[in-house]
Amino acid sequence: MDFEKFQVEDAMKLRLYKAMLKPRMIEEKMLILLRQGKISKWFSGIGQEAISVGVTLAMEKDEYVLPMHRNLGVFTSRDIPLHRLFSQWQGKPGGFTNGRDRSFHFGTQEYKLVGMISHLGPQLGVADGIALAHKLRKEKKVTAVFTGEGGTSEGDFHEALNVASVWSLPVLFCVENNGYGLSTPTNEQFNCEHIADKGIGYGMESHIIDGNNVLEVYSKVAEISRDVRKNPRPVLLEFKTFRMRGHEEASGTKYVPDDLMEEWASKDPLENYTSYLGKMGLLTNDQDNILRKEITKEIDENLQKANNEKAIDINLSKELNDVYQKFDYKEVECSIHKKNIRFVDAVSEGLKSAMEKYDNLVITGQDVAEYGGVFKITDGFVDNFGKERVRNTPICESAIISAAMGLSINGMKCVVEMQFADFASTGFNPIVNYLAKSHYRWAENADVVIRMPCGGGVGAGPFHSQTNEAWFTKTPGLKVVYPAFPSDAKGLLATAIEDPNPVLFFEHKGLYRSIYEDVPVNYYTLPFGKANILKTGSDITIVTYGAGVHWALETLKKHKNINAELLDLRTLQPLDTESIYTSVRKTGKLIILQEDSLFGGVASDLSALVMENCFQYLDGPIKRVASLDTPIPFNTALEQQYLPKERFERELLELLAF
Structure with a gap:
């Protein structure tokens, strides 16, 4: 393993070592606790620490990182107090999800980390949205998002990379190619030699990096990040590495040939780097022993602190109330001045008024820009608000809804137009599993409205006529609005955009141009939950x-x-x-x-x-x-x-x- 060709200051070399050693020692402790039945599950990143640590330390502290199961080094490199991590894994209140989720399924705005969900793919689109918010505010920031080689087979991978490339978003797509998706080897996952080769199809720069060489990871990611901050664009990074433990501990590694396991064991990132530092005179055995004792003490003290913590307080009211972020509805009264307009005009006016009120509001959807949307709701909006805020999207509902979540995480509001409500099926996963569950899981709201043109009676057939509200009323965490009159449509849309929670806003196509009403000309709101x-x-x-x-x-x-x-x-x-x-x-x-x-x-x-x-x-x-x-x-x-x-x-x- 060639460490010497990378020009890194000695202080940083030692910092990288300490940053790798800590997650390794935590993992070794966790494996003991797992065998003792003191934690329920563990996804090991042993052998992959160089990637998590190298990428995170190459980033600036206020730049978002979106890690996966095996990225403990991301969390420790951001200096999260260990007792909070231990509490998270034990389902204690001192963690980040109040016992509602486990492992690394959490995020924290304090440390600019956004944890994954088990469906993996939406994480990539969320990174797009976070990066878009930075770009819109002209902030020179990079967002790094992790996935595994198995995750690159998901449609969300294609959609997220395509959107990032089309919009020139400053995202580092970090793929940890560790050889197996659970037990399925890479040659059964994809039919190209390198994942980095996939970047060609997106017109995207890509690099292959030795994921077991921490100096290579840190140096190359730092260099690429500096350039991306100046010249925003996405970059696909394939880190070659190996998973030395099971997908999770219970699954084991019997499916891995012994000679392959031995080959990668000889490439252990920590052992090789320790040896290199010793040869360079930067780390003596005594110094190493002292450091290990310090980390052991830190682990033991924080474990004790987590163990001493009281169990979760079972509070039914709190559980129910935490599904949504609290919304203090403030009524904005209707003016006495009205004009007779169609349902479709009321929706357009409501959307336009909100765009004027909130300069952090972005509209996304297929053909919503110059074309004005298939129903002309946003006709003329580009002239008023510009293409940065009224954005045509590729045909990729999943990535666009995930990106809307990312915009919300990074302080923006987003209205997504489904061209037809039927098409929400291709974005169903991020709606019901990401938008709906995030506030309950880690107190992160989704300030997103999804407009849903729906309904029959217009001869549009099986794929453009559904009124599929029941898909979403079943899902805790979502709000569902379905107006019948123009005045209600305008006022309820304003409330939906003000509400910090995800709202599915159904608009019946058959009513668009058939129903007229005298509608107040001003911006006004109407309450949810009032028939x-x-x-x-x-x-x-x-x-x-x-x-x-x-x-x-x-x-x-x-x-x-x-x-x-x-x-x-x-x-x-x-x-x-x-x-x-x-x-x-x-x-x-x-x-x-x-x-x-x-x-x-x-x-x-x-x-x-x-x-x-x-x-x-x-x-x-x-x-x-x-x-x-x-x-x-x-x-x-x-x-x-x-x-x-x-x-x-x-x-x-x-x-x-x-």
């Missing part, structure tokens, strides 16, 4: 949202003798259950109308809630009316049969007659 009682009555309660509101109004207009109370939910999460209960207690009958297919939809949960809380007030069965349990057909006649409008009228009359 709108459009009609009061005593015979029956109708609960609906979106296009269903207009179907219900048309039906009631046709049957003027029906004395119904009509509730437009407006938001599905949070949900105004109290208004529903109050109405049902008055009328004794409930019919719920949704455009989504019946089974597993919002109506099912509403029905269950009313049965549990208002059963004694009911004078008839609760009726749920919804679209057919089929995909949405294209043919007009088939689509009309699919949609529940006509069935709603029939079911309403039957329930009234019960």
Whole structure:
């Protein structure tokens, strides 16, 4: 291992040694504790310390690093107190997730670290967003994100590198090629000689680095980082190394040939570097022994501190309240001045007003810039706000949603336009696993709104017509908004953008240009979790949202003798259950109308809630009316049969007659 060709000051050489030695000794201790049953799981980075340490020390302290399972050296090199790490691994309150997650599944703004989730891929897109925020603020900063060779097979890897290249983002994509994805060797993972070769396809600079040579890692990453700060661009770094332990300890390494294990054992980064420092006269045995004793003492003292810490306080209220970041809603009242506009115009006005109010707000999505989006919501926005803040994206929903999370982590707001709500399926993972869970896990909110053009009735077929709100109302941590009128759309969108939590904002395409209303001209907000009682009555309660509101109004207009109370939910999460209960207690009958297919939809949960809380007030069965349990057909006649409008009228009359 050639250490001598790298020009590094002696003080830094010793610092690198100490920085590698500490995680090695911590790991050795953790393996003992694992065997004793004092910790539950361990992902070992033994043999890979040079990468974590070299990359982190080459970075500036206020630059973000996004590590993985095996990057203990990243955390220790950022000088996180050991007792906090030990508390994290034991599920104690002194850790970073209050016992809600384990291992390195956490982040900390204090140390500019963003831990991964088990799905791996979204981490790469998050780095894009963090780097984009730096670039927009003209800050000369680099972001480093780690993944393994197995992770490069995921679609998120392709999407994140492509976005970073197209947008010239200052990201170091650090791939630790350690030979195996759990037990699957690299030759079964990809069919190119080097992962670095993949950079060619993205027009991206790439380098192969000896991941076991800490001086090479540190020197090359420091040099590349200095240049990237001056000339922002992404760089793909492949670190050749090996995993000397199992994927996690329980899996072992029996699948690794003995001769291969012996070959890499001879390349141990710590042992080789220790020998080099000794030959250079920079580290004597006595100095090494003293250092090891100091680290042992630090480990033991911090372990004791973590062990002495009290167990997690089981507090139901705290668990429920920590799912979302607290949002102090402040009402901005409507002006008396109004103009008659379409639903689509109200959404556009609401978005434009928010862009004017928040100079840290970025809009991303396919064709949202000069083209103005497929529904022309952002038409003219580039002229008003520039292409830096109104950004066309490649067709890669997963990376763009992950990047929105990164923007939020780095102090920005983001509105993502799904071209159609159906396409959220290709970004589903980061929505439900990253955006939704981050605040509960490590108190990091996702200041992201995802606009969801949805709904049938326009002959758009199975892939452009879904109203898929139930995918997201099921997921704790997300808020779901679904307005039916232009004035609600404008005010609720303003609130969604103000809210620091992730919001899915559904906009029915069929209402865009068919529904007009007098809408206040000013910027105003409307509260979440407050249904709108459009009609009061005593015979029956109708609960609906979106296009269903207009179907219900048309039906009631046709049957003027029906004395119904009509509730437009407006938001599905949070949900105004109290208004529903109050109405049902008055009328004794409930019919719920949704455009989504019946089974597993919002109506099912509403029905269950009313049965549990208002059963004694009911004078008839609760009726749920919804679209057919089929995909949405294209043919007009088939689509009309699919949609529940006509069935709603029939079911309403039957329930009234019960």
